Amino acid sequence: MDIGGQAAVRTGLERRVRQNMVLITSIPLLLVVVAICFYIAYDTTKEFNRGLRDAAESSGQLIANQIETVYLKSDMVVQNRYLLQALQVEYDKDIEKMLPLYDNLELLIAEPLGSRDRSFFTVYPYNESIYEGSFIERYDRIRDLHIEQKLQEAGASGIYWAEALSVRKYRGDAKFLQFYREIRGYNGGLGILEANISFAQLVQIADNTALPEKASLLLADGGGTVQYARGGTFAAAVGSPFDGKGYRTSVRTLNPSLTIIAAVPETVVLQSILRMVALVVLIFVVALTIMLYVSGYSSRMALRILKQFLDTLKTDERFWTADKFAAEADDHEIAIIKNKFYMLLERMNRLHEERLKADRDRAKFELELLQARINPHLLYNSLSVIKWNAQWNKDRRTSQLIDYMSRYYRASLNKGNTIVTVAEELAMVEDYVRINETSYNCSYELIIAADSDVRGRRIFKHMLQPIVENAILHGLNGREGGGVIRISIAAREGRTVFTVVDNGSGIPPERREQLLNGQSHPASPGGYGMKNLLRRLQMYFGPEAELAIDSEPGQGTEVSIWIPDKELEEEE
Incomplete structure (x- = not known):
């Protein structure tokens, strides 16, 4: 590779590393910025809501205290014994007789509140013999307002609040909140008490309330009409119904005549949120710019040694040999990569050697299989000739042996197919046992217990035959009689279990371990057959297949095979 091409690759590698570094660091930072922006929006909105709520609550509490003072004074008036008695007296238009009533009302109402607020209370007696005077007016003036009916509708509170503010022209068009209470004696109602609360005093309280930035404080009457506005753009809204569209508000209704509203435009x-977000975004942009510079510098420094390693890979055609990349003692990242690469090459070499050995074993196995595949027609014809000769000579034992051998080899060869059903495998095993009975001139009891649902399952050929062969040749060999072989097959928990039990001589522990580990020499008893069985179990069913041997010398042997419910494909 030329120098220009290497430089281009280096530049591209640095660019990709720098891009990845920026992405890895900027994405979490961006997520943090987004989270901060959401928090700013939430916190700012929360602060405005808190400020509006505090403004409405603080002003509302002070105004409620002012109204409570007037309400308590009204309690004193409606419960005054002298007033209750005086309102029941028949005065017969005698003004001199009424003067004590006027004087006592002056003392009861005007004095505690000061001369400036003399008209806070007005009594409207039902007694028509009482003339109008200080704090007393004729009931006819409010008869059309149906105050009595509205007081009854008010229920237990016994208070009726006028919806609109009252304007007193003789007091310079001053505005007042009004509420009415009935004055009652022992024999029923005696009159109506009208309480007038100076709206100017309430406005003075509202003027001293702290507000959030660019917020407004409004006082609205029972009909929703704005009677007072401070701050913001609501000054022109006085006298008009309140429209809260486009405003964030906190509302406190003190009574049916007065509602306090703290509002700020959305x-x-x-x-306010955008100002804070802009500051955060500016900080993020500055941090991202610094990050770009630092990532570029860091990528160049970090890749310097790696580039040298890559150049070695590209220019040295012999890099596939592990000795060209000997392990290094350094612990930096590039040394770790080189050491891992060295280990990978060694592993590849080992895998290559194992693959070559496996290919050699496979070729040897195919050769052995090819040698074992004799012409079946020649074998069957030869067996037929021997059988007819035996029958001609009336040798029934030899004829039966030939039948067993014919069925066995016909099933074993089967045109080279290696997949059979469980039922076919059991038939081959039974023929094999009968052949050995004739060969060794002995008798074996073969007991087969196989569930009907597993007999049709496909397995590889000769999965049970090597185990039965070992049982006959090495377990029961030399036994004159009483040899028993039990084969049981059943489905359990998603697997099929094959168990072969004999009552032979058993297997020593060290020999059993050799058989399970596949370490037996073909010349040793049962070694090659078991080793071949283990390999085929792994080949057809994988690591889920298991084989176990339970045996003690002189106690017989039990061999168990567990295979998964994996259906083998029938070979063509």
């Missing part, structure tokens, strides 16, 4: 809240 645009003000949004502008």
Whole structure:
């Protein structure tokens, strides 16, 4: 590779590393920025809501205290014994007789509240013999307002609040909140008490209430009409119904005549949020710029040694040999990569050697299989000739042996197919046992217990025959009689279990371990057959297949095979 091409690759590698570094660091940072922005929006909105709520609550509490003072004074008036008695007297238009009533009302109402607020209370007696005077007016003036009916509708509270503010022209168009209470004696109602609360005093309280930035404080009457507005753009809204569209508000209704509203435009809240978000974004942009510079510098420094390693890979055609990349003692990242690469090459070499050995074993196995595949027609014809000769000579034992051998080899060869059903495998095993009975001139008891649902399952050929062969040749060999071989097959928990039990001489522990580990020499008893069985179990069913041997010398042997419910494909 030329120098220009190497430089281009280096530049591309640095660029990709720098891009990855920026992405890895900027994405979490961006997520943090987004989270901060959401928090700013939440916190700013929360602060405005808290400020509006505090403004409405603080002003509402002070105004409620002022109203409570007037309400308590009204209690004193409606419960005054002298007033209750005086309202029941028949005065017969005698003004001199009424003067004590006027004087006592002056003392009861005007003095505690001061001369400036003399008209806070007005009594409207039902007694028509009482003339109008200080704090007393004729009931006819409010008869059309149906105050009595509204007081009854008010229920237990016994108070009726006028919806609109009252304007007193003789007091310079001053505004008042009004509520009415009935004055009752022992024999029923005696009159109506009208309480007038100076709206100017309430406005003075509202003027001293702290508000959030660009917020407004409004006082609205029972009909929703704004009677007072402070701050913001609501000054022109006085005298008009309150429209809260586009505003964030906190509302406190003190009574049916008065509602306190703290409001701020949504645009003000949004502008406050955007100012903070803009500051955070500016900080993020500055941090990202610094990050780009640092990542570029870091990528160049970090890749310097790696580039040298890559150049070695590209220029040295012999890099596939592990000795060209000997392990290094350094512990930096590039040394770790080189050491891992060295280990990978060694592993590849081992895998290559194992593959070559496996290919050699496979070729040897195919050769042995090819040698074992004799012409079946020649074998069957030869067996037929021997059988007819035996029958001609009336040798029934030899004829039966030939039948067993014919069935066995016909099933074993089967045109080279290696997949059979469980039922076919059991038939081959039974023929094999009968052949050995004739060969060794002895008798074996073969007991087969196989569930009907597993007999049709396909397995590889000669899965049970090597185990039965070992049982006959090495377990029961030399036994004159009483040899028993039990084969049981059943489905259990998603697997099929094959168990072969004999009552032979058993297997020593060290020999059993050799058989299970596949370490037996073909010349040793049962070694090659078991080793071949283990290999085929792994080949057909994988690591889920298991084989176990339970045996003690002189106690017989039990061999168990567990295979998964994996259906083998029938070979063509």
